[in-house]
Amino acid sequence: MTSFIPAITIPASVFANPAASILLPIALGTAVGYSCRPKETQKTYLALKQPPFxxxxxxxxxxxxxxYGLMGYSAYRAYSTGMNPFASAENHVLTKHGATxxxxxxxxxxxxxxxxxxxxxxxxxxxxIVALTGVTGYLTYLWAQVDTVAGLxxxxxxxxxxFATYLTVGVGHLNDWNLADKEIAVPPSTTGTKYVNEKDE
Structure with missing residues (x-):
């Protein structure tokens, strides 16, 4: 069982507001995506040896x-259900631990x-990503006990x-765990994209 740690937990006001809860991960994810320069990221992605699928x-x-939207909705559902005054003390604890x-x-x-x-x-x-998957798996288990929809x-x-863990491990293995200088000069068109490890027909 984890603990509720207020210092590293998103404020309750965010969880309690459906719009804020849903938009927060979308906004943060979008900001990180753009800060990593999408065109450069795509060049690197296409230059890597890739696993199947x-x-x-x-x-x-x-x-x-x-x-991200589903993640935020799950947070709102779990928090609004688990922190309801009529919810059990156990649900209050599970919800707050889940918030952390x-x-x-x-x-x-x-x-x-x-x-x-x-x-x-x-x-x-x-x-x-292995740590992320483990934490999310446990979070899903906790919040499913509070609210089935939140778990789903x-x-x-x-x-x-x-799937992303499989891709990360696969790319790392196929590229000898070295991504330095893995970039193509100009990304190909998105139609019929060819990766670096593929040969033209």
């Missing part, structure tokens, strides 16, 4: 926007892209994190 780069923006876990996982989520694409540190990025809203995010 990797999606084209244009999928990530819409996918993460949806997942939620804040931790959001931080872990936001540092992955700078670690992987800016610092080009695949080992550290892998450690980060986190399920797609948790599934995507599993």
């Amino acid at each position: 990797r999606p084209p780069p244009e999928v990530f923006g819409p996918a993460w926007t949806l997942l 876990l939620y804040s931790i996982q959001l931080g872990l989520n936001l540092i992955w892209m700078p670690l992987f694409f800016v610092a080009k540190r695949p080992i550290e990025a892998t450690v980060d 809203a986190l399920a797609p995010y948790l599934g995507w994190l599993g």
Whole structure:
């Protein structure tokens, strides 16, 4: 069981407001994405040797926007249900512990892209995403006890994190855990994208 740590937990007023709860992760995720320079990130992504089933780069923006929105909705549902005056004392505890876990996982989520694409540190990025997946899995378990919908809203995010972990480990392994100088000069068109490890027909 984790603990409620106010100093590192998003304020209750954010969780209690549906718009703020949903928009916060979307806004932070978008800010981090743009701060990592999307065009440069795409160049790096296309230059890497990739494992099977990797999606084209244009999928990530819409996918993460949806997942961040579901994440924020889950937080709102769990908090509004668990902190209801009529909820049990156990639910109050689970909700507050979950709020700290939620804040931790959001931080872990936001540092992955700078670690992987800016610092080009695949080992550290892998450690980060494994920790993120574990924390989110436990958070899903806790908040599902408070509110079933809150748990279900986190399920797609948790599934995507599993897939993202596979991609992170796969890219790291295929590129010998070294992403330095992995960049192509001009990204190809998004239609019929070819990666560095693929040959033209």
